[in-house]
Amino acid sequence: MMMMMQSEHLIQTSWPIQPYFDSNSDYYENEYHETFSSINSTPENSMISSGLYGCVEYPLLGYDQMQNPSPVYSESQNINSLDDVCRWLCDDDDDQELEEIQSTVTVADPMEEISDVSEPECQTGLQNLLQAYADSMAMGQMELAKVIVRCISEKINPVGQILERISFNLFVENQEEYLKQESMRNFKKAFRVFYDIFPYGRFAHFTANSTILEAVPTHMESVHIVDFDLGEGTQWPQVIEAIAQMNKSLIITSIKLDQDQDSQFHQTRWHLCKYARTFGLNLKVQEIEMEQLMNTITERKSQKEFTVFNCMVGLPHMGKTRKTNQVTNFLKLAKLVLTENKGIISFGDGEEGERMGNHSNFPSFFNKNLTHYKALYESIEQGFPSYLKEARIAMETLFLAPFVSSKTWFQKWEEQRENTSCLNNNIVGLKGIKMSKENWNEARELVKEGESSYGIRIEGENGNEMVLEWSGVSLVKVCAWM
Incomplete structure (x- = not known):
């Protein structure tokens, strides 16, 4: 009973969570199965519903939902899932592992x-x-x-x-x-547990997605998302469903940052395309080198296509950092493209102290x-x-x-001393997109502002930056320009 009560307490730190499903997809029977690591084989996220776009709700889903979409929310199922995790956490075997760690490192008792x-x-x-x-x-x-x-x-x-x-x-x-x-x-x-309990990744994804969808002009027929670090693709189910509701076409272009990420990209593309088909959306997902991006954009140049440059870096759930020059080169290229194309830059940063000044x-x-x-x-x-x-x-x-x-x-x-890593140096001349009041209120609800030390504040010269903070200290910053 005590364990169950604790699980309920942990769940209260996030919005309603869609139950997890074990994947029985035949994708894992194909030639790529053996190449996937345990990190990439089962990406998980939570359900976040928002009424920002009229009466339609756009959930922020993970691959479990993409593979087995279910409209029914079962809180008891999720509690059981977390309860199982808590049992794992308290196993006697883990006490032995902790003792091994303590005996291996040279630290105080x-x-x-x-x-x-x-x-x-x-x-x-x-x-x-x-x-x-x-x-x-x-x-x-x-x-x-x-x-x-x-x-x-x-x-x-x-x-x-x-x-x-x-x-x-x-x-x-x-x-x-x-x-x-x-x-x-x-x-x-x-x-x-990490993604569901703590709001860092969900805040960044939800805020960026909301801003992107609000910025898409109604007369545009197509949306082209250029994603700096596609990873497992956990940011995009919300946008896929929204674009399908808008009756627009969607292309997602992933920047190839590592030479060994091919297997992960194939898996991510398969999941995203399968999820898109459930909404009747013929999604195209492609991967290119950053050096090829300008030519690709030029070839696709159209007055009816809205271009989105999305960059998420240093978010805790990503568990990895990217080279500063990769981030700055992406932003410079995005700025150059937007001088001739209609679009938006969305930037989420979990290391904002290193790049914002x-x-x-x-x-x-x-x-x-x-x-x-x-x-x-x-x-x-x-x-x-x-x-x-x-x-x-x-x-x-x-x-x-x-x-x-x-x-x-x-x-x-x-x-940074060479003035190459400061984010502000790479977006001079672009216009900041003011975060909407609806977006701000949704983010405050996400972190249950007032019930914990988490808070949401708006910054930037014209309110184009939204910050997740803890006791007044910035944790994650999301900003947008066009």
Whole structure:
């Protein structure tokens, strides 16, 4: 009973969730089946319904719904699903795994009793060391930085307080890999819970989709979406259904960023096209290199086609970061295309502190990132009861650790000093699209503003930026221009 009550509590952090379905699709019997990793084989999302576009509701669905669309919402089914996950999280086997992790890494004993007085002092000392590290790096004193890192290593703990866990991910790379391997064993369950409970990805997708659909002119016959990172395609079911309702045609072009992403693209294309057919939409999904994009757009140039450039980067559920030059090149190209074509740029960023402005020095940049990830870790920690520590560790390792690296932060700051990584430098001259009041209200409902530390605010010169925050700290920012 206690477990069921806890599951209900977790569900309350998101909008109504469509029950999950196991895929029995014959797609997995074809030649591509063997090439798919466990990460890509079962993408999951949740159901979000919105009345923004008249009386029609556009759900934000994942592949489970694409494969087995069902109009019936069964809360009890979803509770049972989360209950099963909670049982996994509390298995005795996971306690053994946690002990293995603790014995493998060289950190302070996480079970050691710490008094209420010593704990804040310990955190303050670690904070001061982190600040000293940033200062030494800014002054080019690498040997001093190495000494400080050794001091930090004596205070970090992968299962300790938030700052200890962040510091562990910042500086301990080899031991972090062990944690990742252990967490990957339950990736599907972790991803399912992570996306449904926490609003980061759903907020970004819903806000961008709403803005896109509101911007499509009624006289346009076709919509062409150029997606920077298509991934599993979890953003687009809502748009597919809406475009079908509008009686327009739809093309989705995926930018090929990695040479080894072909198998994932084939899977994503198959799912999206199958889902589109349920609404009578003949969807075309294609993949091209970024260098080929301009020629493709030019060849398709039409007065009746609306072009959407969509870029989602650094969202926690993505569990990966992209090279800064890839993002900036995409935005530059999008801006160039929109000077001659009717369209929109939608941009969702989970690392907005790194791209939204110039920092005069590395300590400023470092502290901005540190504040951002402390808030993100805190929001996750408060989403779980203490007895589900293993789940939190797994999710932090899978979805946050890839973004927390001292080397990566320093490299990104150096790029920013060259004025190449600041987002604002790549969209000068475009007009920001004001976020609608309806969109804002829907986002506030999504995060249950007022009932938690999550909040939604509007920013930008003309209100074209919507921000998901935690206790006043920005977590995810979505903006749009045309």
